[in-house]
Each structure stands twice: as C-alpha cells, then as structure tokens.
Amino acid sequence: MVAREFFKSLGVSLWFMVLTFPLVAVRVNTIENTIQWRWANLAIVGVGAFVLSAVWRWALVRRETMLANAASGAGERSVRVWDSPVVTRTLGAALLVVFMGIPWLVSTYQTNILISFFLYVMLGIGLNIVVGVAGLLFLGYAAFYAIGAYAYALLNHYFGWGFWTVLPMGGVLAAVAGVLLAFPVLRLRGDYLAIVTLGFGEIVRLVLENWSDLTGGPSGISNIDRPGFFGQEMTVAGTNIYIYYIVFVAVLVTFVVAERLKDSRVGRALQALREDEIACEAMGIDRVGVKLMAFGLGTAWAGFAGVIFAAKTTFINPASFTFFESAIILSIVVLGGMGSNWGVILGAAFLVLLPEYMRAFSEYRMILFAAAMVLMMVFRPQGMIPARSKQYRIVDRELELSGE
Amino acid sequence: MDVQYFFELFLSGLTRGSIYALIAIGYTMVYGIIELINFAHGEIYMIGAFTGLIVAGILGTMGFPLPAILVLAVLVSMIYCAGYGYTIEKIAYKPLRQAGRLSPLISAIGMSLFLQNYVILVQTSDFVPFPSLIPEFAFLEPIAHIFASSDFLIVVVSAVLMAGLTLFIKYTKMGKAMRATAQNRKMAMLLGIDADRVISVTFIIGSALAAVGGVLIASHVGMVNFAIGFLAGIKAFTAAVLGGIGSLPGAMLGGLFLGLSESFGAGYISSDYEDVFAFSLLVIFLIFRPSGIMGKAKVEKV
Known part of the structure; x- marks a missing residue:
C-alpha cells in the first residue's frame, strides 16, 4: 500500500x-x-x-x-466556535477597540497599510453581496472602484468639489452604473455573466486610458485634494489618521449593512435565487428586480471605496484598476468564504496584510494565492469561514409547558 | 476609398482572425463538452510561446537552419502545451466535476493566475524578444509590404490545422465519441464511452492548437511576455461566443469575424479603441444573441 x-x-x-x-x-x-x-x-x-x-x-x-x-448523515456537524453569538460579539468588540486605538500607536506607514486593508475589506464585502449572497460571478468589480475614484478625481480637478460632497455621489454613480450594466445581462447564465462583467471592466479601464483629454490617459490625475475637516489645516500624519477613521467607519457601515442585508427580505430572496432561479420565480420572487438590487447594492460600496482611495493616494491612474485588481478582490471573497463577511475580513488580512509583513514571500504572493484559490475550490469550496444561513428553531410552546 | 488600404486591413485582419480562431477552438471544444469557460486557456497559449522561445533559443545556439527550428519549436511546444492542458484539467477541473457551476469557474481563474505567476517566477516578468523564425518566401516578394510571409504562414497553417481537426471530429472514433459526449455525457457514458478520456483528449487538442498559435504569433510580433495570454484569451473567447460557443465551425468563423472587424475598426475608426471594439462586440453579442452566429438557442428544461 x-x-x-x-x-x-x-x-x-x-x-x-x-x-x-x-x-x-x-x-x-x-x-x-x-x-x-x-x-x-x-x-x-x-x-x-x-x-x-x-x-x-x-x-x-x-x-x-x-x-x-x-x-x-453520520458525523453530525459539531457545534463550532463561530456559531455562538457570544464569541463573535466579544471578538467584534475587541477588534473594534483595537482598531480604534491603533493609528495613535503605530507609524504613518503602518496606518497606510491598514487603510488599504480596510479598503479591500470594503471592496470584498461589496463584492460578496453580488458573488457570495446572490451567486452572480462578477469579474469586473475594479471598474466600479475606478468609477468612484475617477468621479472624485475629475470633479475635484475640474470643479474643485470636496471629498464629502463627492463621497455619496461616488457610491450612487457606481450603483447606477452597476444597475445599467445589470439590465441587459440579467438574462445571461452564470459564466456568460462573468465574461460580460469582465469585458465591461476592461472597457471602462481602456476608456480611462485612452480618453486623454478628460482623464489624463495612462498618467492619470494627480494633486487630488485630501478630505477636509471643517476647513482645518492638517499635517500629513494627521490627515492620514483622519482618513484612517473615515475608512474605518465606512467599513463598519458596510459590514453592518451587509450583515443586516443577508437576513432581510431582499437578502433571503437573493440567497434563494442563488440556489434555484426557477423555483424562486415559481414562489413569486421578482427575479429581475432582486438581481438589479444585488448589483446596485454590491457596486455602491466599490464607488465609496474608490472615492476614499482617490482621497488617500491623491493620485490615480488606470493601472490601479486592472483585471488583476478584480481578481484580488475576488480571491479575498473566495478564500474568506463566499457569503460570509467575517470571512472577507480574514481573507483581506491574508491577501493584504500578510504579504506586507512577510516581505520575503512577496515574490510568491500571487502564485500562492492563485494556488490557494484552486485548492480552496477543490477541498473547501465554502472558504475559511463558511457563511451560515440563518437558522430558526421552532419551539413547541404547549409541549414545553405540559412537559414541566 | 483607397483599395490598397482596404486590402491591407483585410489581410492583417485575416492573420489576426486565424490566430483567434485557433485559440477559440480550445474554448469552444471544452465548453461544448464540460460547459466550462477554461480561463487558463489563454495562459496555455502564452506558455506555448515561451516554450517555443526556449526551444528556438537552444536550437539556435546549436546552429540549426531556420525552417527546422520553426518546425521543431512548434512541435515541441505543441507537445508540452498538450501536457499542460492535460495536467491542468486533472488538477483544477476533474475533482470539481460534480460541484455546481461557480466552483470550476473560480478554480479556472485561479489556475490562470497561477500559470501567469509561474511564468513570472521561473522566467521573467519583462518582455522578451522572440527571434523571427519564419523564413521569407520568394513568391510573396511583390506583396511583402502588405502581406508578409509570416502572415501567409499563419493563415495557411491555421487553415490546414482547422481542416484537419474538422476531419478528425467527423470521421475518427474519438471524434465521434467527442460529439456524443458533447451532446449528452450521461448517455455517452452509458454507451461505453470513457468520458474522462474524451475530456482529456479535448484539453490536449485544444492546448496543442493554442501552442501553434502562440509560437507563430510570437514569431510574427517578435515579443513575448507573461501577460499576452490574458488579452488573447479573452479575444479568442469572444470569437468563440460570436460564432456560437460549442460549435467548431462557429469558432473559426467567429475568429475571422472578430479579426476582420478589429482590423477594420482600428483602421477606419480609431486604433486607440481597438480592444474596446472587441469587448463591445462581445458584450453586444452576449446580450442580443448569446447563441452566436452558428449556435442554436438552448431551451433549458426543468
């Protein structure tokens, strides 16, 4: 043997x-x-x-x-640590406290890394709504990130609009673009949808690259204003910490909204669609409406993240929004666990933080993650932290009372 | 309208189209049999180009004549790519045969990224010059400025390979088994067809054809890089969709159609938006006629 x-x-x-x-x-x-x-x-x-x-x-x-x-049915599923709300809540609270304090303790460089980690968490959670919850494979997500970033860069460059004015607009623009893209492609099956979104992502990038009069072409737009704080002047380090808190709050909002969405009426409809479209339609779910909602809800976060990204780096060019970027965001979602927002956080930590702190491996970063994607699909398709569907326990009141 | 300019665009479109068609065959065959978009197929094409480069480099220092180098480079790279295609299927797709639609697709994307980074790691991430392997044909001398001998060879070789493949699919036992498996895998298995073997052969043939495309185009362009597979892959996939995915003549027609429309689009409209043109065609086709030019609309039964 x-x-x-x-x-x-x-x-x-x-x-x-x-x-x-x-x-x-x-x-x-x-x-x-x-x-x-x-x-x-x-x-x-x-x-x-x-x-x-x-x-x-x-x-x-x-x-x-x-x-x-x-x-x-043998090997009944054992109770996992993640199942207990006490554990997740304590962990959540601990993380919250740690992340609230961190920028005051570490250098600007470290804060910067954390900001990009949070941006990826945001992008991951947004993509998770489309890919994980609704089961629509979406390969052009970076395009919506680009829409947000360029919305801020262009409006700031040409009209001098500030960060706080453009932030909501970036999200709305990305959501509108998502819905516009979704309209025609809704009839398509999973893999065709993947290709159309990929094509769309590339179209957006190529237009940004070639429309030099407006977007500055491959050299991009520089000198974008940092976010203002009631007209106060701030040092570079100060702005950095300020942006850290902005993106931190944005992640919190994203996380809470995405978590609440999953158990909402729309969320359940999306999950049902993911499992079986035909059965869903038979149950009276408006397939088109719900899918449009998924696209809009998913892409809006990319728009917000894009605006914050542009404000953070003060310089953007089309090279930041390639297919490669979409692939990284997708692997965050896949490795973490499709449909699971905690998974996305862990996935982003693996893909963004780990390579930063293990420079020796930076050469092997992408090849390892690519291999992990394949292996994950073969051996653990549910990801590192699998998503759980909400479970309802039905308690028979009368039986309980009489059984005393 | 300038007639010569028109012909120039037409011929360059023909060259492009033949390469797209060669790669598209791999997509369409795999899709026809296991309904999977093999994202790693573009990378096979890129690996084919690199293998060709290495073989040409070794033989070049040994002083082989140019035509021999070309033939050997193409053959060796076909064999190696067939090996890669076979292995990729065994690792990334076979264990996922029972696992829904999303998992194999993500696995395919992972495989594609893996191969790109593998080439970066073991070779280089820079552009590498590729020696010009294609000899100048004397009879093409008068029109060499619009139709070089490399263009000529690409078109001829592609045409011959596609004709050969069509005959193979039509008349051999394996070809018949492939068609049967594409129609209904379960039924084919019940009739004693080894579906795993058919799938392996599909990957092998598709990959070998992509390798030919890789070596020829690399020699034509004179450069290779780890990223060339991505764009070529998407465009070939576009070609497969245009023609009707799953249909072999469709892939060839789609390839030519895409090559010509790209060439004319770049020549008459704007060369900046050449790639946008291809992607837009893809999106438009998928939205309005997802079954392609040659494909039949599929009715899904519950």
Whole structure:
C-alpha cells in the first residue's frame, strides 16, 4: 500500500519534472545567443511535486470520506466556535477597540497599510453581496472602484468639489452604473455573466486610458485634494489618521449593512435565487428586480471605496484598476468564504496584510494565492469561514409547558 | 476609398482572425463538452510561446537552419502545451466535476493566475524578444509590404490545422465519441464511452492548437511576455461566443469575424479603441444573441 503510493508520487514527480523542464530549467537570451541551465530548480520541482502529490491524494481520499459521511448523515456537524453569538460579539468588540486605538500607536506607514486593508475589506464585502449572497460571478468589480475614484478625481480637478460632497455621489454613480450594466445581462447564465462583467471592466479601464483629454490617459490625475475637516489645516500624519477613521467607519457601515442585508427580505430572496432561479420565480420572487438590487447594492460600496482611495493616494491612474485588481478582490471573497463577511475580513488580512509583513514571500504572493484559490475550490469550496444561513428553531410552546 | 488600404486591413485582419480562431477552438471544444469557460486557456497559449522561445533559443545556439527550428519549436511546444492542458484539467477541473457551476469557474481563474505567476517566477516578468523564425518566401516578394510571409504562414497553417481537426471530429472514433459526449455525457457514458478520456483528449487538442498559435504569433510580433495570454484569451473567447460557443465551425468563423472587424475598426475608426471594439462586440453579442452566429438557442428544461 505504502509502496504503491510511493511509486504513484514518484510518477507524478517525474511527470512534473518533464512537464516543467523547459520553462523551469532553461532560460535563453536570444539576443546574445546564450542559454542558462538551472538544474537546481528542476530538483525543487521534483521534490515539491512528490510531496504535494502524496498530500493531494491523501486530501482527496479524506474529502471523499467526508462527503460520504455528510451524505449518510453520520458525523453530525459539531457545534463550532463561530456559531455562538457570544464569541463573535466579544471578538467584534475587541477588534473594534483595537482598531480604534491603533493609528495613535503605530507609524504613518503602518496606518497606510491598514487603510488599504480596510479598503479591500470594503471592496470584498461589496463584492460578496453580488458573488457570495446572490451567486452572480462578477469579474469586473475594479471598474466600479475606478468609477468612484475617477468621479472624485475629475470633479475635484475640474470643479474643485470636496471629498464629502463627492463621497455619496461616488457610491450612487457606481450603483447606477452597476444597475445599467445589470439590465441587459440579467438574462445571461452564470459564466456568460462573468465574461460580460469582465469585458465591461476592461472597457471602462481602456476608456480611462485612452480618453486623454478628460482623464489624463495612462498618467492619470494627480494633486487630488485630501478630505477636509471643517476647513482645518492638517499635517500629513494627521490627515492620514483622519482618513484612517473615515475608512474605518465606512467599513463598519458596510459590514453592518451587509450583515443586516443577508437576513432581510431582499437578502433571503437573493440567497434563494442563488440556489434555484426557477423555483424562486415559481414562489413569486421578482427575479429581475432582486438581481438589479444585488448589483446596485454590491457596486455602491466599490464607488465609496474608490472615492476614499482617490482621497488617500491623491493620485490615480488606470493601472490601479486592472483585471488583476478584480481578481484580488475576488480571491479575498473566495478564500474568506463566499457569503460570509467575517470571512472577507480574514481573507483581506491574508491577501493584504500578510504579504506586507512577510516581505520575503512577496515574490510568491500571487502564485500562492492563485494556488490557494484552486485548492480552496477543490477541498473547501465554502472558504475559511463558511457563511451560515440563518437558522430558526421552532419551539413547541404547549409541549414545553405540559412537559414541566 | 483607397483599395490598397482596404486590402491591407483585410489581410492583417485575416492573420489576426486565424490566430483567434485557433485559440477559440480550445474554448469552444471544452465548453461544448464540460460547459466550462477554461480561463487558463489563454495562459496555455502564452506558455506555448515561451516554450517555443526556449526551444528556438537552444536550437539556435546549436546552429540549426531556420525552417527546422520553426518546425521543431512548434512541435515541441505543441507537445508540452498538450501536457499542460492535460495536467491542468486533472488538477483544477476533474475533482470539481460534480460541484455546481461557480466552483470550476473560480478554480479556472485561479489556475490562470497561477500559470501567469509561474511564468513570472521561473522566467521573467519583462518582455522578451522572440527571434523571427519564419523564413521569407520568394513568391510573396511583390506583396511583402502588405502581406508578409509570416502572415501567409499563419493563415495557411491555421487553415490546414482547422481542416484537419474538422476531419478528425467527423470521421475518427474519438471524434465521434467527442460529439456524443458533447451532446449528452450521461448517455455517452452509458454507451461505453470513457468520458474522462474524451475530456482529456479535448484539453490536449485544444492546448496543442493554442501552442501553434502562440509560437507563430510570437514569431510574427517578435515579443513575448507573461501577460499576452490574458488579452488573447479573452479575444479568442469572444470569437468563440460570436460564432456560437460549442460549435467548431462557429469558432473559426467567429475568429475571422472578430479579426476582420478589429482590423477594420482600428483602421477606419480609431486604433486607440481597438480592444474596446472587441469587448463591445462581445458584450453586444452576449446580450442580443448569446447563441452566436452558428449556435442554436438552448431551451433549458426543468
């Protein structure tokens, strides 16, 4: 048994060494006509593939047994820590206190990292409404982030409008754009929808890049005003802390709204749509209306986040809103747990904070997250913190009373 | 209207279109059989170009003649890409066969990002010059300024490959099994068709064709980079949708249609918005005629 597994892993290892040989072991320079052989890399691939294939097969077997257990009802789901409201509330309160105090304790640089972490949390939660709750795969989310950011940058640049005036407008603009995009594509099935949103995202970016007269083209817009505080002059560090609190409050609002949305009438309709559209329509749910709502509710947050982003960096260009950005936001949602807002926070911590603090791994950042996306889908499609649907317990009053 | 300019655009559109068609075949075949948009397909094309570059580099220092290098680079890169396609299917898609629609799609996006970063890691993130492997044909001399021999070769090779594939699908046993699996996988399995094998072969063929496209276009353009697969992939997918996804002649027609409309759009309207043009076509088609030019509207039964 062990020997067989050993030879299987050996076979996989050999296969990968052969497969990756040209790309991994050779590097050519066609101008100077030189070849560089890198045999050491090949050895790494071989050993890595050997170990990973053994783990992979073990994990697949484990997945099968777990699926079988779940199907037969054996291995009843145990009570998880996350299920208890006491735990989540205490944790939430603790996080709240920590994040309230942090900007006074750490450097401007650290605060900046936290600001971008919060921006990603906001984006993740927004995308989660569309992808996680409503089950509509959305690949152009960065476009709405761009709409928010450019709304502030352009209005500020041409008309001198302030942050607080544009903030609500950015959200509304993004929501309107989301609904406008959603209108025609609602008839499409999941994967077509993914492609249309991807195409839309690219169109927005390309227009921003090429409409140089208005948007400054690839070089973007600089000298965007920072948010004002009742006309007070502030130092750079002070503004930074100020923006930190703005984005922190924005995240809180996003989080609370998204959490409340899930158990609301619309939220339940969305989750039902995700599970079965036809059954939903039969139950009298207005499919079009509810989906439009999902798009609008999801993209609005990207608009808000975009305005804050523009105010934070004071400089934006189309390079910040590529498909890559959409992919990062999507992987935050997927790794964290689709439909779960706590999951998004954890996912954003993994994708934004971890690489910042582990610089040594920054080279491997994206490849690891990409691999994690695949592995997550294969072994744990529900994500790190799975979403839970609200459970109702029906208590039979009379039985309880008579049973005393 | 300037006739020569028109022909110039037409021919460059033809070259582009043939490459789009070659890549689109991979999308459409995979979609036809397992209803999955294989996002990693564009990356296979990119890996094909890189493998071609490496083979050409090695053979170049050994002093092989140009035509031999070209043929060997294409062949080796086809074999390797077939291997990549096969492996990707086994890792990222096969374990998810039973798992709804969203999971394989996300897995595919993950795979695509993985391959891009893999190439960044083991090769480079910069643009790399690609040697010009395609020899100059003497008989094309008079029109070389509008239709270079690389254009000619791309169009001819694509046409030959597509004709070969059509015959393969139509007349071989495997081709028949593929068509049966595409129509109804369960039924095909009941009749003794090994669906897993059919799916593997689909990935292998699609990837090999993408590799040909990768090497030829890289030699034509003279540059490769890890990101070339993304744009080429979306455009090829657009071509597949235009033609009607799942339909082989549709993918070829869609590829040509997209290549020509891009070329004319860039030539007569504005070259800045060339890519916008392709994406808009995609969006418009998906909205108004999601079944494409050749596809049939699908009725979903409950």
